[in-house]
Amino acid sequence: MKKLYEERKGRELSLKSSGVRQLGFIMMATALFMYMLLYAPTPYVMYEPGLAAPTKPMVRFGEEGAMKPSPSPSPASTPEEGAFLMTAVRLSDANWWETLSSAWDTDIATYSRSSILRGYTEQEYAERMTVVMQGSQNQAIEAAYRYAHLSYQSVVDSIAVSDVKQDSDGSGWQLGDVLVSLKGGEPFTDAKQIVLELEAYKAGDEAVFIVKREGEEQDVAIKLGAYEAPLTMDKLPIALGGVQLAELRSLQPDDSRFKLQIDSGAIGGPSAGLMFALQSLDLLLDKQDLTGGAIIAGTGTIAANGTVGEIGGIAFKVIAASREGAELFLAPSANYKEAADKAKDMGTSMKVVSVNTLGEAKQVIEQYVREK
Numbered sequence: 001m002k003k004l005y006e007e008r009k010g011r012e013l014s015l016k017s018s019g020v021r022q023l024g025f026i027m028m029a030t031a032l033f034m035y036m037l038l039y040a041p042t043p044y045v046m047y048e049p050g051l052a053a054p055t056k057p058m059v060r061f062g063e064e065g066a067m068k069p070s071p072s073p074s075p076a077s078t079p080e081e082g083a084f085l086m087t088a089v090r091l092s093d094a095n096w097w098e099t100l101s102s103a104w105d106t107d108i109a110t111y112s113r114s115s116i117l118r119g120y121t122e123q124e125y126a127e128r129m130t131v132v133m134q135g136s137q138n139q140a141i142e143a144a145y146r147y148a149h150l151s152y153q154s155v156v157d158s159i160a161v162s163d164v165k166q167d168s169d170g171s172g173w174q175l176g177d178v179l180v181s182l183k184g185g186e187p188f189t190d191a192k193q194i195v196l197e198l199e200a201y202k203a204g205d206e207a208v209f210i211v212k213r214e215g216e217e218q219d220v221a222i223k224l225g226a227y228e229a230p231l232t233m234d235k236l237p238i239a240l241g242g243v244q245l246a247e248l249r250s251l252q253p254d255d256s257r258f259k260l261q262i263d264s265g266a267i268g269g270p271s272a273g274l275m276f277a278l279q280s281l282d283l284l285l286d287k288q289d290l291t292g293g294a295i296i297a298g299t300g301t302i303a304a305n306g307t308v309g310e311i312g313g314i315a316f317k318v319i320a321a322s323r324e325g326a327e328l329f330l331a332p333s334a335n336y337k338e339a340a341d342k343a344k345d346m347g348t349s350m351k352v353v354s355v356n357t358l359g360e361a362k363q364v365i366e367q368y369v370r371e372k
Helices: 002-038 096-101 113-117 122-147 191-200 233-239 273-284 314-323 333-346 358-371
Strands: 044-054 059-061 083-093 109-112 152-163 178-182 206-213 216-223 244-253 260-262 295-298 328-332 351-355
Touching: 044 113, 044 314, 059 273, 083 273, 083 314, 109 113, 122 152, 122 244, 122 260, 122 273, 122 358, 178 191, 191 233, 191 244, 233 244, 260 273, 273 295, 273 328, 273 358, 295 314, 295 358, 314 328, 314 333, 328 333, 328 358, 333 351, 351 358
Parallel strands: 083 295, 295 328, 328 351
Antiparallel strands: 044 083, 044 109, 059 260, 152 178, 152 244, 178 206, 206 216
């Protein structure tokens, strides 16, 4: 009898121990699964709606300038309620859950990291976007000056590396490098001077450049790539090992009161050009607030001649603008259908309009304000 009791007790203890082990295994497997789903690194990045921020705090008259007196607003206009909003897409690392859910969640999209970063590190990609943004800001100001018929001079402040060929054999260049001079030579004034300075060299020669990198000057030795002499501006990227250069310019209006500056903080890329140009016009033109009290969002690159260009991720920018209460959204003509379709799917009351130029964007806004 005692033996039977002990055997039964042993089986119960064995079953209990087995159950504890099984529960422990399930808990460990669940924890591992959740870790893999939520925290394990993936080869994907995620696009989702980013910010829709007012451009007014970012665009101002420079220290040398002085803001013109504003006329008293008419009763029909409430400028303090209006705003131009720049829109952006948020790029972040995607976990496996976000990668899977992007199949049915239309407010996010995932892409392979390599297709977006193109071989750059995240820091290099951000630096490249910063250089591109600086160029875009100057184009926005120049487009506004041209539209307002203000005379100005374009001055090259620096020449920066904006892109580096990823399959180059250790060229020595880094994104964001600012080219100062050839070693022992005169400081560069523009990219054309680099071509002139390199006339004394030939393909295969080593040229030592002085560059400013992370605030400090250092030597960078470059073996000049194969090009057919004579060296010209269009052959310069090949000669420098596949790098792309950007002339970072400042615009000096003849009347210093109208000198404009744009500071977008950590925001990079060229797609805010249109909205920066509109905000610049809002300061330059001797009129009441161009928004007419409306909240107007948009996106698009801008050329110095006022042409509005195509951008990426517009569906996410439509979402961001609608969330911030935008009434009107300006979209480049090449992106208009996608933007309009997204607004329709969302059921938003925000009106989406296609624009091709800065002048057309201003006309669209004026018409919208009249019809409000």
